[in-house]
Amino acid sequence: MVDAKILVVDDNKSVLSALEILLQFEYSNINTISNPNRISSFPDLDKIDVVLLDMNFSAGVNSGNEGLFWLKEIKKKAPMTVVIMMTAYGAVELAVQALKEGASDFILKPWNNDKFLATVKAAYMLRNSQKEINQLKQKESKLKQVINQDKNYIIGNSKALSTVLTLTNKVAKTDVNVLITGENGTGKELIARQLHKMSPRQNEVFIAVDMGSISENLFESELFGHLRGSFTDAKEDRIGKFEAANGGTLFLDEIGNLSLQMQSKLLSAIQNKVIVRVGSNVSIPVDIRLVCATNCNLEQMVSDGLFREDLLYRINTIHIEVPPLRDRGNDILILADFYLKKFSSKYAKHGLRINDIAEEKLKQYSWPGNVRELQHTMERAVILCEGNILKPTDFILNTKSSTTLELGPKTLEEMEEIMIQNALHNNDGNYSAAAAQLGISRQTLYNKIKKQDNNAE
Template sequence: MLDGKILIVDDNKSVLSALELLLQKSYKTIVTISNPNQITSFTDLKDYDVVLLDMNFSSGVNNGNEGFYWLRCIKEIAPDISVIMITAYGDVELAVRALKEGATDFVLKPWDNKKLIGTLQAAYQLSKSRREVSGLKQKEKHLTKIINKDNKYIIGNSKVLRDVLAVTRKVAKTDATVLITGENGTGKELIAREIHKCSKRNDEVLVSIDMGSISESLFESELFGHTKGAFTDAHEERMGKFEAAHKGTLFLDEIGNLPLSLQAKLLAVIQNKEIVKIGSNKAIPVDIRLICATNCNIDLMVEEGLFREDLLYRINTINIEVPPLREREDDIISLLDYFLNLYGNKYGKKGLKIHKSAQKKLLNYNWPGNIRELQHTVERSVILSEGSILTADDFLFKQRSQTSQKELDTTLDDMEKNMIENAVSKHNGNFSAAANQLGVTRQTLYNKMKRYGL
């Protein structure tokens, strides 16, 4: 006997008795009603697996409209339930209409017992499958919310931050690709998460991956996935990050660290909107919202041949520049209070306060490491603190080499030019040795020297 619940609705009590007698040996619960108006009073209708529904209830009426009305009512209350329409006045046209309107099957009176039992069993299995799928979807939705839950907040109310957030939330409503740029530690990932949170894809997952941490040998496997046996260590099939982010958002952090040899592969996937797993020839379509981030000067990298211009166009429909902390002076105290409360609670030192002298010291500091440096500075100070008030002496900054004001005021281009001049001079014009010292190729060194007129 199957652990199923069957509801039979027919105005002919003889039909109800015959069906109940036929099915009671196969199903645990059989409920019969002769008045269809009772259907809406079933508070547990969603718990039923199958409804056998007559199509005509009024005397002299045989067009089936009453049955279609109650079919719609049932499906509205319990979408996963299987409904089998049953009537003595049926034709092909009526059966087709019933299926189009959501019925699982169509049975004519008088019925064949064996065929009816088979039809009912198939409808019962379909109803179970629908419930399982619905349950999995609910579970997936719940897990997605957990994955997307982010306890990090964008702190601050400075004008530069408000301007960035205004653009962020405007862009979020579209599916445009976004390139987030800015120095290390400025909060580029938080901006990416804000875009996802404010987008129409916020019910789906945001998948984040650090492009700088992926080796060339694992690039395709990580991003596109692989089949079982595709290579020596491929003991099972693996889903890549693109496929995992389907219908959601894919965040590629540190995109500027991606080697040229891999940029073409990434470009092809973005253009074609499909991936092919390693070991397979089957193309899998992917629907993602792409967000990238970097602290590199991508335009300069394009000039130097280190980044593909066509890939830049693909990832840079909108560029959001995240300001460094030194340009957000109004936000420093807010961030300070947030991290002080966070680490005070974490390390059992609630109620810590900051002396004005400490505030002044923190406001006067340049914060080259941005918010990340502020966060680590506060955490270290909380751990080492002995009193309830943190003074200026409790905040220690990483010792940096003494730099003159003239050097501080110089541009990055001036610094790079000086480095190149010093390296070439040190190696007596040996470009290979100079390039090796600078960590660039000979061609890049030539390009830079030409640019600076050296």
């Protein structure tokens, strides 16, 4: 027996009894109503799986209008409930009208029991499918909300940043392609996410792709998808980033790293708004908002023959230049305070503050790695500090370039300090990567930095 709720509405009590007997062996919950006026007050109508609704209730009337009226009422109150119409006066026009109004099927009286049960079963399966689709849509919506959650924030109130945000919010309301440029670590992806957040696509997905990390032989598979067996490691069908971002925003970071061949394939997808999976001949239309980013000078690359001019025109309808941190004035201290609180909480070192001399040191530094470098600098300072006040010596800044090695004799300790600073700078403050570059363990690197700080004090 199927655990389902069936409601039969018919003014003929003999019909109600017959259907109740027929259905009770198939379905767990059978309800009957002889007066259609009770439909409006029927409890939990939206919980009913299938309604069997007669089309005529008044004596001598066989137009079917009464049934159509109550069909509309049911659909208003319970749009997901499946309705099957029943009548002894069948006509093609009436059946078509009922289907247009939302009925799932049409049964003629007298009925064949087997056919009747088959029709009800099909309607119940339709109801289940609709439930599953609705649940999937709800899960998809929640998943998009999780994916689109802000993990980082645009922090600062400088004029340079305000100008960028004003342009960003203005452009977000359109659907034009946007190119975001700026130095490494300035927050180009944050601007891209702000574009998405303020756009009509904000409830759809935001997909970010690091183009610099995609090898040329996997480019098409990553962006456009592939079919199983289309190449050696293609063990199953897979959608690409374009399909995954359909309806939402596709962010292509480091687009200046693409080869000319990869640029050509990307241009074709952008122009035609269709993609073809690797191993397939079927064109799949895609609807995306395209945002690209790079720290390269694409105009110079076009002049040097390294970047397609037609692709630059396609991705550069609006250009947003993100300012470097050194041009954002007091934002440096605002960001430093934000990261100080974040990492103080993370490492359970509460009550930390930066003294005035250290703040001045942070403001005077050029921050070649921008916000990303400041973030790593603050994390290191919080980890390594001894007391509650962060002093200038707690901040390891790349104030010496590698060329200073050639300016005169250095002690071994001084040369080691410069090498460590350069390694941390080259790896955006990543201790593991810096340690690997220097050929030492991460713990050894920590110990050496700690020793340097103690000597500086």
